[in-house]
Amino acid sequence: QPSSLSGLPAGVGEALESEGVTELYPPQQAAVDAGVVDGDSLVAAVPTASGKTLIAELAMLSAVESGGKALYIVPLRALASEKKAEFERWDDHGVTVGVSTGNYESDGEWLASRDIIVATSEKVDSLIRNGAPWIDDLTCVVSDEVHLVDDAHRGPTLEVTLAKLRKVNSGLQTVALSATVGNADVIANWLDAELVESDWRPIDLRIGVHYGNAIDFDDGSKREVPVDRGEDQTPRLVADALDTEEDGQGGSSLVFVNSRRNAESAARRLADVTGSRLTDDERDRLRAIAEEIRGVSDTDTSEDLADAVERGSAFHHAGLASEHRALVEDAFRDRLIKCVSATPTLAAGVNTPARRVIVRDWRRYDGEFGGMKPLDVLEIHQMCGRAGRPGLDPYGEAVLLASDADTKDELFERYVWAEAEPVRSKLAAEPALRTHVLATVASGFASARDGLLSFLDNTLYATQTDDEGRLAAVTDTVLDYLAVNDFLDRDREGSTESLTATGIGHTVSRLYLDPMSAAEMIDGLRCTGEADEDGGTDEFVRTGGDGDDLEFGTYTRAGEGRSNEDVSDGDGSGEAAGREADGDAALSPPGVTPLGLYHLVSRTPDMYELYLKSGDREEYTELCYEREGEFLGDVPSEYEDVRFEDWLASLKTARLLEDWASEVDEDRIAEQYGVGPGDIRGKVETAEWLLRAAETLAGDIEGVDGDTVVAVREARKRIEYGVREELLDLAGVRNVGRKRARRLYEAGIESRADLREAEKSVVLGALRGRERTAERILEHAGREDPSMDGVRPDSSASAAAT
Ligand code: ADP
Incomplete structure (x- = not known):
């Protein structure tokens, strides 16, 4: 029972019980047994939705209770605010939470007063580069979705950041949360952590393949869902879930497709299935949500989304505005939206389970690969893991689609029976090392080539590789590049080579720029001055193309x-x-x-x-x-x-x-x-x-x-x-924005000063009669008496604006 756990802030155990956490899930209990509330490091590799967040919370809360400070690293910015909101409920127990947003250059000094800090790995990296004073005080760091160290673009940053944090604070408790991967033991080894690995799930999950007239599941069961030859399988499967009532409710579906366009067109088509199965009450509430969606922005995407939502269907992808995403996620969790068609971004982290997950596309176009490439087992498993809502559904079902018998066999082999791939560090690549080598030197983690290489020895790459020379070779190439571009000075004394960042090198590191971006910009900016004899471009050597x-x-x-x-x-x-x-x-x-x-x-x-x-x-x-x-x-x-x-x-x-x-x-x-x-x-x-x-x-x-x-x-x-140049002053006034600035300008109000003097009726007319907005804007422009009481809009102003 949570309340019997010791070392947590007063009342936390009871609070968890009142939330319905009356017993720890088996992987959570294993984490406690492994010392996660006693400050021990841990890697938890357990399936999606099996309560990893609580493991992290127990670690952070116990760290705070013993006078420490915790950092929770998320892979996506969208998740940072979600996690912050989740952790804020501990405020009642005296635990404060902060999320780090704002510019990369800031050092987030105010966060020093927070017990738990949430940030992306890029942001943490930047805070370290800018010398955030509280980094030294951390006693616990959590890395969410640590298997993303495998990602070529973002993985190296996470890897280097964890290495830096661990170097600064020798006793740091490191808790890494991972999906089930092929080599969680290697991650645990790298982080000197205990390993908790489990397939346990709070709710049964069946994975199967639909072909012809039925779904064949991995547990040997079969479910008839007849589909005519040539007919689209997805709508039939969505309808089947909805028509199967459990607890008096039909089941919702999450459909994964491989592109945004496909997500949008699938949502449109599936609205025919969901739309005919809504109650009047649901229809009313969905209409209200659709209105909110239209209010977010005045775009086709907004309109298309609202149209689908009115009929109980939605799409979800990274091209949506964050307000749209939040509205869709909430309405889906509230069971109003019955089906969401999504690209795989939704599978990574956002907690939106459905009774049935349909993986429609298992290949995606890949430019480097030169065609359609099968998705990783890990990705497919994460999508499937979204099936089944604990406490709501009796079970979860994940269904892959096959259009012929051979594909059905292939899908079973490739995904249903297969284990997720092992994760592999991507650090030994020039783009990654270019930026991290400079930052490592600039922020004082290494002052010589030897020191740099021994720092890099603390990375996952070094743990994994059997080619010792490789990291050193790429590092040397990168050092050449950084020296030639004047970001680093190298000084050879005998056999040691000392490294110092130049003034510009420091600036580039703090600005969080890829040094290659900085070189390009410096090169271009120099062209604006008096062109020097040789044009000033030759000295910039670009490596990396090879x-x-x-x-x-x-x-x-x-x-x-x-x-x-x-x-x-x-x-x-x-x-x-x-x-x-x-x-x-x-x-x-x-x-x-x-x-x-x-x-x-x-x-x-x-x-x-x-x-x-x-x-x-x-x-x-x-x-x-x-x-x-x-x-x-x-x-x-x-x-x-x-x-x-x-x-x-x-x-x-x-x-x-x-x-x-x-x-x-x-x-x-x-x-x-x-x-x-x-x-x-x-x-x-x-x-x-x-x-x-x-x-x-x-x-x-x-x-x-x-x-x-x-x-x-x-x-x-x-x-x-x-905006154009002439609107800069106006658009800088809070709440004005680009469209209103233009309308005010056309009504003859051209500046902040004009706003303070203008006839109120003209302002109101230009703002299409919106009194509250007008008042707020006048207040922000510094007008003494912004009240619009009794003012009537000057209609000639709004006429001029349209
Ligand atoms: P993960 O991070 O592993 O994907 P979550 O931490 O989001 O999974 O947990 C999924 C859901 O399970 C959450 O809604 C959470 O409140 C709930 N949960 C976690 N642990 C327990 C527990 N011991 N008892 C009951 N519900 C729990």
Whole structure:
């Protein structure tokens, strides 16, 4: 019983019991037996939904009770706020929780007062680089979904961050939560931790394959679900679950597909199945949710989602706005939405179980692979693990779909009977080491090549590899790169080589830039100054393009950026809320244009690029010649096929940013570039972060004049607010945003000062009669008496605005 556990803050055990946790699940009990509430390190490799979070909570709460401080590392930003909200219930027991958001450059000093801190691995890495004072005080660190160390893009950061934390605090309790993987023992070995490994699940899960007229399950059972030849299997399976009542309720389904577009079209089609099975009450409540969805944004995606939700169906993918995602998740958990069609992002972490999981697509397009590639066993198992809601469903069912007998056999072999793959460190790749070697030296974890290599010996890579020389070889290549670009100084004395970060090197590390991005930006910014004799570009050596001989994580520029989700830790609101424009905008010096700067940041490896579609090559080649004078740095020749193509892809991204900063409607941008509103926000946030970094760099390097710094700032602000130059002042007023700023401007209110003086009726007219909004805006603009009592909107103002 939880209440019999000792070492927890007073009342926690009882609180858990009142939440329905009357007994620890077997893996939780095993974790307690292994010492998780006594400060011992632990790796818990147990299936999805088997109560891993509680293991982490027990560890953190007992750490806090003994006077310590805990850090919970999540893989996605969306999960950070979810986990924070979950842990906040311990506030009643005197345990405070903070989530680290905000810019990468900050050191999060305020978090020193919190007992539990939640952050992504990128954010923790950045806090260490910026010398967060409380890092030394940590006594417990939890790594959620630690099997993601296997991920080529994000894994190395987690790996290096855990190594750093453990180096700073020698007695640190490390609790790593993992899905069931092939080699959890290796992770435990790396972290000097006890291992709790289990297949136990709180609710039975059957996995099967549907083919022809029935599902065959792994336990030998069979369920008839007849489907005619050539007929789509998914709607029949969704209908079958809904028509099978348990506890007086039909079962909901979660359908996994391989692309956003497929998720959207599946949701539309499955709405026919769910829509005909709703009660009047459900229909009313769904209509209200659909209205909320429409209120989030004025886009096609929003409209499509709302249409489906009205009929009890929804789609879910990373292109959705976070408010949309939250509405869908809540309504699904409340059993109002009966079926969600999702891309696999939902499987990783978000707690949205369903009675039946249908894995419609088990292959996804992979550019590097050159075609449709089967998903990993681990991924499929995580999707299947979402089946069955403890306390609600009597069992969970996961169903894969086969269209012929051979495929059915293949799916059983490949996924149903198979064990998840072992995880493998991806650290020994240049892009990963480039950034981590610089940061390791800059933040004082190593001051010589030997020390650096022995630090890297604490990583999972070193635990796993049998090729000792490899890490050293890649490290040396990276050291050459960092030295040539002036980020590191190397000093050879006899056999030891000492390493120190240069001023710029320190800045780059703190800004959280990939050094290759920094080199690209510095190179481009220098072009704005008096061109020096040789153009200033030759000294920048780019390595990394020849990474094909690497065993893991081959170098590809387009796919290399950190995921959009986490790249810039802003509040994601997209609107200008809470920010103030600082001072009057000056004119850009001729030559440095926003497009030039947007292109500069778009071609860094930190910006996740858009791909060129058919017809794009011609369009952007033309644009390239039209705007040739604006680009900072050389334009590759058309004959350098790959480089040129890459360069055009960056131009497409830059053009999207330019459209955004020219007040083009989100919807039109989405259509024009074939992206979702979530992608636009992602690009905008990344660009904002990179331009902020470029501004800092521009101030630090020689040969860049003050006008350029101003031009960068202005280009950044236009991205931040999504407006043309003349609206910067207005859009900086809280609650105004890009659309309202334009309407106010057209009604003759052109600045913050105008807002303080303007006729209230004109303001109200421009704001389409919304009194509360008008009052808030006037208040934020510093007006003494913002009240709109009795003011009637000037209709000529709203007429001018439409
Ligand atoms: P995981 O992190 O392993 O995917 P969760 O920690 O989200 O799984 O747990 C899934 C659900 O089980 C949660 O709703 C949680 O409250 C519940 N739960 C966890 N432990 C227990 C327990 N011992 N008794 C009852 N319910 C529990």
